[in-house]
Amino acid sequence: MQKKTRRHGQRPSAFNLENLEGRALLSASLSSKAEAAHNWRTQHARPTYRAAHLNGVKPFASAGATGLTPAQMRRAYGVDSISFNGVTGNGAGQTIGIVDAYDDPTAAADLHAFDQAFGLSDPPSFAKLNQTGGTTLPGVDPAGKGNSWALEESLDIEWAHAIAPQANIILYEANSSSYNDLITAAVNTARNNPNVTAISMSFGGGEFNGENTLDSYFTTPAGHAGVTFVASTGDGGAPGGYPSYSPNVIAVGGTTLSVDASGNYLGETAWSSGGGGVSTLEAEPSYQSAFQTTGKRSIPDVAMDADPNSGVAVYDAYDNGTSTPWVQLGGTSLSAPMFAGIISIANQGRAQNGLGTLDGRSQALPAIYQASATDFHDVTSGNNGAYSATAGYDAVTGRGSPIANLLVSALAGSSGTTVTLNAPTGLAAKAVSTTQVSLTWSNNNTSGATSNVVQRSGNGGSTWTTLASVSATATAYTDSTASAGATYAYRVYASNGSVNSGNSNVATVTTIPAAPQNVTATAVSASQINLAWANVTGATGFRLDRSTDGATWGTVATLGTGVTSFASTGLTAGTTYYYRVLATNGSGTSAASATVSAKTAAAGTTAVPNAASNFSAWSTSNTTAQLVWQDNSSNETGFKVSYSLDGTHWYVLGTTAANVTSAQVSGLSYGTRYFFRVTATNSAGDSAASNSDWVQAPYY
DSSP states (O other), rough: OOOOOOOOOOSSOOOOEEOOOOOOOOOOOEEEEEEEOOOOOBBBBOOOOSSEEETTTOOOOOOOOSSSSSSHHHTTTTGGEETTEEEESSSSTTTEEHHHHOOOOTTTHHHHHHHHHTTOOOOOOOEEEEETTTSOOOOOOOTOTTSSHHHHHHHHHHHHHHSSSEEEEEEEEEESSSSSHIIIIHHHHHHTTTTTTEEOOOEEEEEOOGGGGGGGGGGGGGGGGGOOEEEOSSSSSSSSOOOTTSSSSSEEEEEEEEETTTEEEEEEEOOTTTEEEEEEEEEEOOOGGTTOOEEEEEEEEEEOOOOGOOOOEEOHHHHHHTTTTTEESSSSHHHHHHHHHHHHHHHHHHHHHHOOOOOOIIHHHHHHHHHOGGEEEEOOSOOOOOOOOSOOOOOTTTTTTHHHHHHHHHHHHTTTTOOOOOOEEEEEEEEEEEHHHEEEEOOOSSOOOOOOEEEEEESTTOOEEEEEEETTTTEEEEEOOOOOOOOOEHHHHHEEEEEOOOOOOOEEOOOOOOOOOOOOOEEEEOOOOOEEEOOOOSSEEEEEEESSSSSSSEEEEEEETTTEEEEEOOOOOOOOOEEEEEEEEEEEOOOOOEEEEOOOOOOOOOOOOOEEEEEEEESSSSSEHHHHHHHOOOOOEEEEEESSSSSSSSEEEEETTOOEEEEEEEEETTTTTEEEEEEEEETTOOOOOOOOEEEESOOO
């Protein structure tokens, strides 16, 4: 029976004790709140753009463009410096799939007007398709003009094109903003298009139960060239949103970008509304193991400009009309398609180098985390409300913003062969004491690795802590910081400082338990001594030893898990016996407890009664509690009922008659925790106390 609220309470002003029938039935009913699981099919996403200026609740529209231009953005991130053996890096030969909801009726015309304004050529190919790949398009956003999904679509296609102007673009328009339409239909159609190699998703929402079932849609279909999925992390600060939390997706966060008039990079800070944080549902992917140890997926992976105040010009005649078609936008809806453009340029380079296009989960994401820190602008100031930008990886800007000419070189394979490290295998863990665990494993790298990193989890693998970085040739490590009777999981991976292998197998072990404490021995007759002790964490059983001289010992009982008492019978009257208790589990046996002794009564002497057992207590109302126990003696004259407010200091509440096995206590105070126990008594004295139990008002 699970007890309810645990709060500090007040000492009761009065008690009433009533003897009840000697029968123990635990019938208290406890209520609890259960969070209903969300059905992902009913989940809806929202676009993740932000406007720099508002006209009421709508973005402020103008006749002319304001905000950063494509040339400034390409210069700021080094995109205009990308070249593959003299061939300009512009995404040629690649196709970007952009997924949004509802139809943008003026998308093609808007993109053309955008290109004319900034001196760009139209993409080699631009198409709009519905969520199943057909040409019968869905309706427009039912929210109406002014702040619709069409604005999101204009931002996405124009700025993916601005970064990769020679990439083909397909806009997939889902029937609605539901994940069922956006992901299981539109994303699924896009990834199965044989020409699509990068997919941009500037939408999201909070995490929800069942989101993991959608992760498989962000993988390359069998027989298809590699596909990379890119998602915005959201514009509400921490936490971020799904689908960016999927470990199969590159999560792109937001910064505030500073450039001069030519676009030269002056600096960046974390955007205060950039999505980021740690997932509550998605496990930590292996590619992040050297950068964070939460045990869960953290985002973002990278970041780019998203602050609407350092935002960009977007042409959207559908929402704003042809006379004032321009708005200045930001949000991670900007950073995501821009990074999808960078992926397309990297794939262009891979084609130049005779390599296949990047698979997001197995190639692009590991490569981002294996890339040199010098391939990124490390953003070290600003925060998103819960996390601050710091040196290295953080949950605001990830690894930082790309220095695209350097990062693309690494992604395209033009900077040399990427080192691949093999994971250690055969990891085994053995407890050698209460505080030490010995680990052994096999290495599988003859070169490339500079260390083996040992990690430990104390919660079944939910979170991991790095214990040590040992040499690349080491095949053993001793953890000397364990606790007695605790269960730990261990794993090891190889590293060279920038590249990490996958994790080894997980080895689990429970340390040897500590010696039992609070051992007592009480003579209850001329032939019986009762033993009791405290339970031991991690013990699966106990061994009880006995001696008549305190030096020569013999085992008298082997007991199971959770047993904390034993009646030693068949003893000689008037004799002193010595006892000790040892805890056991699968890893070994603890040290012996402190030795205790007791002398049996002389023959014919009235004995102290046996202690009661199986004591239990529970609330029956806001002010009353039911107590029940097992009577183990036939010579008691009654049972003393005691209470405590802290489990240490005890007060006798009253005494029942003989052979009674239950009582009711009244007068409990609201919100107070009470401990109870009973002691059998007769003219020879009191038995040892029973086990204790506690209740707390109010009763639920």
